[in-house]
Amino acid sequence: MKFTEEHEWLRVEDDLVVVGITAHASEQLGDVVFVELPDEGTTVSKDDEIVVIESVKAASDILAPLDGEIVEVNEALADAPGLVNEDPLGAAWFFKMKVDDLSAMDEYMDEAAYKKFIG
Amino acid sequence: MTDLLRTALYDLHEELGARMVPFAGYEMPVQYPMGVMQEHLHCRAAAGLFDVSHMGQVLLRPRSGDLADAARALETLVPMDILGLGAGRQRYAFFTNDAGGILDDLMVANRGDHLFLVVNAARKAHDVALMRDRLGEVCVVEEVTDRALLALQGPKAETALALFVDDVAEMRFMDVAVLEVSGGEIWVSRSGYTGEDGFEISVPGAMAEEAARALLAMEEVAPIGLGARDALRLEAGLCLYGSDIDETTTPVEAGLTWAIQKARRAGGARAGGFPGADRILREMKEGPARRRVGLRPEGRAPMRAGTRIFAENSDLPVGEVTSGAFGPTLGGPMSMGYVAAQFAAPGTLVFGEVRGKHLPATITEMPFTPARFKR
Structure with a gap:
């Protein structure tokens, strides 16, 4: 699993990259009340704002971590946005993407580096 | 967070694990470990305790000793019937400006020989200066700085408070009382900012932490931060000064004409006579x-x-x-x-x-x- 400075996690599953946010990020956000997901089939560039998370405090954006295509989004979040707080690393994945270059993930932090990053 | 003020409950908030944020010049709890959502639901299901000590508490005493003089003086700044406010009763009010805008909203209580006002934290310096300037000849304007203010809100608020203070069960919405307890005097009103039944309780600063701990020791009572307070008041349709009402919104635009009693309306016994009366009374007639x-x-x-x-x-x-x-x-x-x-x-x-x-x-x-x- 890899981690971005934007507090996203990435893991590879069947050649697709699955993306969500870390437990640290979900704690900082507070109770999540709404998640807006991109359309399946959308082509995205790294750093595009593609997910909006509304918590009881504010709206935050999730950026595309890599270039590629969104092939599946987690529809369960539409009805149960609270999953982002309950199970951020598991049930609350946001989307799966087909990426042009899997090796581009290497630039991101591993778990030890991320733990150090959040202090 | 230098230069921020702290309330008498600061140490307790820290101990309870609150996340503190700057608010109106104070370090205030925005949420506790329970989280905004659960705090909100707990307040509606049982009872919530809020530290609102940042709000301004002001005593208005008539120099003549006759409360009617203070009431008439205050009526020159607010479009409310203060003269007709009975002893032991409180009412919602707002200071208006010459353009008919709202300078602050507040609570005014008749406490027999004086008036007690609770004003917004961010506006208290303004309000006290305004009253000293405009009412100073008739009233002594005394800002109370040695007391904390707690709000206990929710369906279990009465049960919780009644364990410590007699007589609160008999109070009706917008009643106020000054009660003697061991350690001093507490000032209670049956009111709040959540849409729930509940009380706002002014206690001597030195008693505040003990009082808060006693209430929080009850299973029904949980501490509630500013985050949940905002959603609670919004569900209740209540205005936040500085967001929903301000100097550019009139009470008529804001849908607050219910708070302007008959005596101050066109044709009333003391119609007009408050800042911006021309515009406010015209908008009441013609619509905003x-x-x-x-x-x-x-x-x-x-x-x-x-x-x-x-x-x-x-x-x-x-x-x-x-x-x-x-x-x-x-x-x-x-x-x-x-x-x-x-x-x-x-x-x-x-x-x-x-x-x-x-x-x-x-x-x-x-x-x-x-x-x-x-x-």
Whole structure:
């Protein structure tokens, strides 16, 4: 699993990259009340704002971590946005993407580096 | 966080694990470990304890000793019937300016030989200066700085407070009482900012932590931060000064004419005589150009403050959201804002601009969740 400075996690599953946010990020956000997901089939560039998370405090954006295509989004979040707080690393994945270059993930932090990053 | 003030309960907030934020010059708890959502639901289901010590507490004493002199003087700054406010009763009020805008909203209580006012934290310096300037010849304006203010809100508030203080069960909504307890005097009013039954309790600063600990020791009572306080008041349809009302909004636009009693309206015994009376009384007769309304967005995306409101198939804004959040009790998003009067009827479909998209919302009566005051 890899981690971005934007507090996203990435893991590879069947050649697709699955993306969500870390437990640290979900704690900082507070109770999540709404998640807006991109359309399946959308082509995205790294750093595009593609997910909006509304918590009881504010709206935050999730950026595309890599270039590629969104092939599946987690529809369960539409009805149960609270999953982002309950199970951020598991049930609350946001989307799966087909990426042009899997090796581009290497630039991101591993778990030890991320733990150090959040202090 | 230098230069920020702390309330008498600061150490207790820290001990309870609160996340502290700067608010109106104070370090205040925005949430506790329970989280905004659960705090909100707990307050509606049982009882919540809020530290509102940052708010201003002001005593207005008539120099003549005759309360009617203080009441008449205050009536020159607010469009309320203060002379007709009975002893032991409190009422909602606002200071107006010459343009008919609102300088602050407040509570005024008649305590027999003097008036007691509770004003917004961010406006207390302004309000005290205004009253000293305009009422100083008739009244002594005394800002109370050695007392904390707690709010205990929710269906279990009465049960909780009655364990410590006799007689509170007999109080009705907007009654006030000065009660002797060991350690000093507490000033209780049956009122609040959540739409729930409950009390606001002014206690000597030295007693505050002990009082808060005693209430929090009860299973029914949980500490509630500013985050939940905002969604609670919004569900109740209550205005936040500086967001939903300010110097540019008139009480008529804001839908607050219910707070202007008959004596101060056109044809009343003491009609007018407050700042901005010309405009306010005219708007009461002819209707305002815009109105404060409630909005229910479709779907789950909140429309937050600053969201522009449009009519269907139009690119010209007809209004703007002034407060917006997810309502935990409502189970969906809710907003409050101003729209041109022709769009203000409940049921009207409008569109809020969220992240570049026009999303549908319906004009809705407030409160969003029913009030449960003990009348």
